[in-house]
Amino acid sequence: MSWLDAVAWNADGLVAAIAQDADSGEVLMMAWMDRTALARTAELGEAVYWSRSRGRLWHKGETSGHVQRVRELRLDCDGDVVLLRVEPVGGIACHTGRRTCFYRRLAGDAWQAVEPVLRDPDTIYEGERRE
Amino acid sequence: MSWLDAVAWNADGLVAAIAQDADSGEVLMMAWMDRTALARTAELGEAVYWSRSRGRLWHKGETSGHVQRVRELRLDCDGDVVLLRVEPVGGIACHTGRRTCFYRRLAGDAWQAVEPVLRDPDTIYEGERRE
Incomplete structure (x- = not known):
């Protein structure tokens, strides 16, 4: 049995993947x-x-150069989520030019952007998007 | 507009939620x-x-006592994933009795359990499961 068979693929044949620095x-x-x-x-x-x-397949960083080098792959107890512990080349994961996609924090009853834009997306992308 | 309206609920009316210590x-x-x-x-x-x-709704820790106190809520750029930065009371998130659900690490072509079972699940749960 392949290690890939241990993954509980969903109805669309997909598994959720979390990338962590x-x-x-x-x-x-x-x-x-x-x-x-x-x-x-x-x-x-x-x-x-x-x-x-x-x-289609999306090799993260294929356009921007911001690849994520994988140090470790983890699978959760249900087998339906993988966790990638990565080295984010260029330090930007988000198509908005921020380090992380999770840049909005709930403050009272509003989401506030709390992570700076490190680079103008127009200068780093030609077509690559968050997904 | 409610902050809840900024969330991009999927076809089932759900949003993925990642809990991080x-x-x-x-x-x-x-x-x-x-x-x-x-x-x-x-x-x-x-x-x-x-x-x-x-x-049904699942108040994490409702049976085990292992509630997750939320210090911060984050939303990603697409609005379809929330990140909870939590204080995990009791230090166990997984129904297997481990600190984290991501206890299997890919080693070569096999997943290996690399996180210890801190408590026998039978001693902490009466019916509560991972999901």
């Missing part, structure tokens, strides 16, 4: 992987997701 | 929330999920 512990993003994406991630040592919006 | 940075689990669960989480200051398997 291996050094800082910061949670960077959540995306999805199909079987090919997860296999490629392990082979390549860089995060490869399945882009639901574009309907 | 606010002190250690460890990612503890991922579960799902419906609108009521997220509203209750914010009101109560403790994590309340929607259990897909049981089809």
Whole structure:
């Protein structure tokens, strides 16, 4: 049995994938992987997701250069979420140019952006998006 | 507009919710929330999920006492994932009795359990499960 068979793929053949900065512990993003994406991630040592919006494999950083080098892959108890402990090259995970996609914090009854934009997305992307 | 309207609920009316230990940075689990669960989480200051398997609200720790006190709520750029930075009372998030649900690490071509069971699940639960 392949280690890929231990994953509880959902009805769409996907598994949720959380990327965490291996050094800082910061949670960077959540995306999805199909079987090919997860296999490629392990082979390549860089995060490869399945882009639901574009309907294709998405090698994170393929356009921006902001690849995520995978130090460790983890699977949860249910087998339906993987955790990637990564080294985020370039230090930017979010298509908005921020370090993390989780840049809005609930303050009272409003979400407030609390993470700075490190780079103008227009200067780093030609088409790559968060998903 | 309510802050809850900024959330991009999926077709089932749910949003993915990642719980992270606010002190250690460890990612503890991922579960799902419906609108009521997220509203209750914010009101109560403790994590309340929607259990897909049981089809009901699930106040984490309601049976075990292992509640997750919420220090901070974050929303990602797409609005379809929330991140809870929590204080995990009792130090156990997983129904297997481990600190985190992500206790299996990929080693070569096999998942290996790398986190110790801190408590026998039979001694801490009467019916509460991971989801």
